[in-house]
Amino acid sequence: MNKDKYIILGHENPDVDSIVSGYLLEKYMIKLGFDAQFVIPDKVIEKNTLNLCFKYGLKASNYQIVDFDFKDDYKYVLIDHSEREGLKNIFAIVDHHPRDKMIKCKNYYNYVSSSTSCIICKGREEYFDKDDIKLCILAAFVDTASFNSTKSVVEDKEWIKDLCEKYSFDYNVFYEDGLCLTDLDNIDDVCFNGLKKYNVNELIVYSSFIHIKYDKKTSLLIQEVINILKEYIKNNNIDIFLFIVHDMVNFKTRVYEIKRECTEEYNYERYTSRGGVIIPDLIRRVSS
Ligand SMILES: [Mn+2]
Structure with missing residues (x-):
């Protein structure tokens, strides 16, 4: 069995898609037999993001390790972003912001998709339970402003509609939550x-x-x-x-x-x- 330790990292100031994707990928990799851990090294996670994840049963602060020791012998997996300075050993990248720049990484998945969570879940649904699927859908809604953004992909929307039907999820609740109206008080x-x-x-x-x-x-x-x-x-x-x-x-x-x-x-x-x-x-x- 592979004894390497895999650290999964979302982008700085992580949003819902970063956090959900980290959580999902950790689960998936562990099921495949990897020693994988999702880590949020950021001091602060935005209130809106925390609250929304929590509403869907994911406690983001559980993954927060502010003084995380980025050891050189860890293997790193970047999700929802494709570049990070100071890491020696980048094992994989999963992102949905394709770019012209050549990125050297053996396991590089960066293509047009509504969210990183869609890339992780789509076609691998059997690895995830109902609550995970719900989180995946939430992340796609948030990342695409409820499929109103130029980033949204029609096939993902169709896939999600099918999932909502299969699991009796209320599409409209996702829609409202995905709009993420900013709290303007502060x-x-x-x-x-x-x-x-x-x-x-x-x-x-x-x-x-x-x-x-x-x-x-x-x-x-x-x-x-x-x-x-x-x-x-x-x-x-x-x-x-x-x-x-x-x-x-x-x-x-x-x-x-x-x-x-x-x-x-x-x-x-x-x-x-x-x-x-x-x-x-x-x-x-x-x-x-
Ligand atoms: Mn994203």
Whole structure:
């Protein structure tokens, strides 16, 4: 029997798909006989994410090891992202953000899919119980804004509809939960919701997003957020902060590209994926 230890890692600031996929892959690998462990090394897991996982029976904090010892002789499995600095031994990558860049890894699975959870579960349903399937579906809904995002894949939606029928799950409950309306009570949480960091052509780029139903109050709030982020990038030497506002009624997306000297707006006529479209568009802008 293989004595290696396999550590499964989601991306920094893990979202529902990262956490659910880690949990599912750990279960799957253990069933195949691997000594596998899902670890969340992040200090903080966002409240919305924690609560939603918990509602579906998954306690994300159980996997949190803040001072985790990243030993060189562990084998690492990256899920829901495809690059990570400082790890010697990357055994596998499972992601749904295909990219042009060549990634050297023997077990590299990165293709268009609604969620990493779909890649893990689809075709392997017999390894998972009813509650696992429920979590897998939740992750797909959250990652695709309830299949309204440009990231959503029709075949996954069909697969999930069949599963809902088979297990008598209520599609509408997933739909509401998948919209993930952002709690707007705390302005700091609003500013940094879903924060991700990128390096684009030597530029330091941060990005966060919110899901809202527009009204007068939210317009004022957005202006306030932009002002705060403008100060923030000055004080923290960040070149660009993309603040992404998803309108969860009309499923349109507006991007505020906040720079030290100005803020520019970009509008998308659909709910638009950050990794799939918004960041690539930014890369094109700064490269031209
Ligand atoms: Mn994902």
